[in-house]
Amino acid sequence: MITLGIETSCDETSVAVLEGKHGIRSNVVSSSLFRHQPFGGVVPEIACRHSLEQIDFVLEQALKQANAKIQDVDLIAVTQGPGLIGSLFVGVCFAKALSFHLKKPLVGVNHLEAHLTANFIGHEAPERYLGLLVSGGHTSISYHEGAQMKIIGETVDDACGEAYDKVAKILGLGFPGGPIIDKLAAQGNEKAYKFTRPKQENSYDFSFSGVKTAVLYLTRRQKSMTDEFKRDVAASFQRAAVSWLVEKSIAAAEDMRVSDIVVGGGVSANSRLRKDLQEAAGREGIRTWFPPLALTGDNAAMIARQGLDLYEKGVRDTIRLNADPNLRVKGRKAS
Numbered sequence: 001m002i003t004l005g006i007e008t009s010c011d012e013t014s015v016a017v018l019e020g021k022h023g024i025r026s027n028v029v030s031s032s033l034f035r036h037q038p039f040g041g042v043v044p045e046i047a048c049r050h051s052l053e054q055i056d057f058v059l060e061q062a063l064k065q066a067n068a069k070i071q072d073v074d075l076i077a078v079t080q081g082p083g084l085i086g087s088l089f090v091g092v093c094f095a096k097a098l099s100f101h102l103k104k105p106l107v108g109v110n111h112l113e114a115h116l117t118a119n120f121i122g123h124e125a126p127e128r129y130l131g132l133l134v135s136g137g138h139t140s141i142s143y144h145e146g147a148q149m150k151i152i153g154e155t156v157d158d159a160c161g162e163a164y165d166k167v168a169k170i171l172g173l174g175f176p177g178g179p180i181i182d183k184l185a186a187q188g189n190e191k192a193y194k195f196t197r198p199k200q201e202n203s204y205d206f207s208f209s210g211v212k213t214a215v216l217y218l219t220r221r222q223k224s225m226t227d228e229f230k231r232d233v234a235a236s237f238q239r240a241a242v243s244w245l246v247e248k249s250i251a252a253a254e255d256m257r258v259s260d261i262v263v264g265g266g267v268s269a270n271s272r273l274r275k276d277l278q279e280a281a282g283r284e285g286i287r288t289w290f291p292p293l294a295l296t297g298d299n300a301a302m303i304a305r306q307g308l309d310l311y312e313k314g315v316r317d318t319i320r321l322n323a324d325p326n327l328r329v330k331g332r333k334a335s
Ligand code: KG4
Pocket: 010, 134, 135, 136, 137, 138, 160, 161, 162, 164, 165, 176, 177, 178, 179, 182, 265, 266, 267, 268, 269, 270, 271, 296, 297, 298
């Protein structure tokens, strides 16, 4: 079974060829990041135009690297949402046209669910697990059992990746901030500044806007931002953000009596999160899953993998499939 994955939810345009559930024959990603960097954030119109320009070429490269022909494809999986409407449209329209022309089945995929599924390329998924999704636009804790899932906590304001990006912007470090802060934090004093842990009504919800504001006030009080100041703020911020993610996901895993925590999304590349969660979970006998670094960011291999899962459960989409910028994960938030 060959699945063609197509991902255009934000600033990346990606096409992958997946053989069965576990064989990535190609996973080509064309990033428009360099076009957004001068603006300090993703400009939706630029992201959308980039996808439109690149998608044909990226498909061609993906097929070439996979040593496959378009006729070899058995299933087309595409990101339906959430994401930027213009970018999503490019992928969904492209996938629908391919499906119509080739007479091959089409499945629309939720980008966030696919971030977690990235862990299951090369490994079978555990029957029950806790999902920790940490991306640029979303932060949530979900409980998964077989085909069922429900959100048990999420961010009430900024996503974790968004907080990394905003803190980096305040410190004048560039975009995207996550990888820059991750690197800088290793050289700073993580105890230099203490950020108050926000109190949430639902103990598995997150809030990251307070720490961002605290960093803003901290920098305003600073006469000049020295390199040492930036390193110390980066280290202190990272320590706080990661400790909240670790503590909440371990408490939730214990509450739900699961022995696996599956992490996905751009922030799952974070070195501190990988180390601290693995250590803390290990002490409780909980196994942690992180995708390989190449699959932490937006990519089409995870879309193909998630699409194949849905297809095997009988999900089919038609030419009526529409992009949905606010697509929710199928589970509902527990009350
Ligand atoms: O999942 P993703 O590629 O895109 C979305 O679906 O949002 O996540 C992008 C986010 C950005 O906010 C970026 O700063 C963050 O992931 N990120 C990181 C790291 N690498 C990427 N955050 C912390 N540490 C990292 N090493």
